[in-house]
Amino acid sequence: MNGEILTGVERNSAQSRRAFLKFCAGVAATLGLPAEAEAAIVQTLGAGHRPAVIWLHFADCTGCTESMLVSEHPALDKLILELVSLDYHETLFAGSGYQAEVMRKASMAANKGKYLLVVEGAIPAGDGGIYCKIGGQTAIELLNECAKDAAAVIALGSCASWGGVPSTQPNPTGCVGVNEIWKGPVVNIPGCPPNPYNFLSTVIHYITYGRLPDLDHQVRPKFAYSRLIHENCERRPHFDNGRFAGQFGDAGHRSGWCLYKLGCKGPETYANCPSVLFGDAGGGCWPVGTGHPCIGCTEKGIGFEKPIHALAELKFVTSPAFYPRIVEEQGKGVGVASVAVLAGGVGVAVGASIAMAKNLGNGHKSENLPNDNSEDESEDPPDCEE
Ligand code: FSX
Ligand code: SF4
Ligand code: F3S
Secondary structure: OOOOOOOHHHHHHHHHHHHHHHHHHHHHHHOOOOHHHHHHHHHHHHOOOOOEEEEEEOEOOOHHHHHHHOOEOOEHHHHHHHHOEEEEEOOOOOOOHHHHHHHHHHHHHHOOOOOEEEEEOEEEOHHHHOOOEEOOEEHHHHHHHHHHOOOEEEEEOHHHHHOOHHHOOOOOOOEEOHHHOOOOOOEEEOOOOOOHHHHHHHHHHHHHHOOOOOEOOOOOEHHHHOOEHHHHOOOHHHHHOOEEOOOOOOHHHHOOOEOHHHOOOHHHOEOOHHHHOOOOOOOOOOOHHHOOOOOOOOOOOOOOOOOOOOOOOOOOOOOHHHOOOOOOOOOOOOOHHHHHHHOOOHHHHHHHHHHHHHHHHHOEOHHHOOOOOOOOOOOOOOOOOO
């Protein structure tokens, strides 16, 4: 094409090819895979192999689907039309009622043992499951029926992973996560909403390699949930230097200081939010980036359970000297997991804990900043793990 004038179609097609290659490179990087993986992903997705997906909705706000709708790499239409065959989805389906249920059963029969089952929302299990019925079946019956012949079951969002918002006390409908009902293997992709790229990367890993990615002890993909939010947070230098916002809107808060003393759960929450971001809207688009403390939405027992004002437990924190680059260069062979192991040296953790205790005690005061007329409500330093 050197020196030639491109037609509109050629230009669009070149742009979409570039966007596709960029997307595959992004998936490989998110998964922490080496350079060869990028080629494998390009080849597999380019070959047009589209697994059938059955997507169920139970007790939820549909935010999981909404967050998929605003993803641009790929846009949802590309996901539906080119990467997977979305054969049943109550929110996005044109059909409804009897017609939709017939489609679901037909797809499950035609793709027996090969389709992916995505479950969004908690399962209301109280009183025999009578609080959630679709097409005459309870959520419990539907889940068991659809999971039985699935190649893999993905619990998408915190509600499906461990109950999430609908399971908060007093939980009158007895909401629980998928793995309380379906006793076969389940992959949890928590978050409220979950990051769409963690879901897409899991599906693409499955399409490319015929198996799911490695999982942690809570059956979450390690590529997304093996690092604390606190490890990659852009406000971390402020934490390390004892600069904390004392209250919303004070000078520390306006200056981008650490939100730990406003209840940020980043030090006890595992997720890749600071590096993957949300909504394809550019830098800073994640809760802490916008000035709100992390509420620990990916973490069972923290999100929606631990009060927002409560201070986070300071987990095993690495020294800044051991921080990996947020996006690892391709082909260097250093994955997310190996970086986590490298960062997990006991001596480093002890050193970091001592530094943390010191800095939390020091606490630069927000009111020392110019134009601040608020009082510093910093609390005494909590005990740190050693
Ligand atoms: Fe739950 Fe998904 Fe939170 Fe909402 O549907 S994970 S309430 S964002 O959307 O299930
Ligand atoms: Fe970031 Fe929260 Fe950690 Fe502060 S406590 S560095 S805001 S994750
Ligand atoms: Fe949730 Fe905290 Fe990420 S609130 S979206 S885990 S920053």
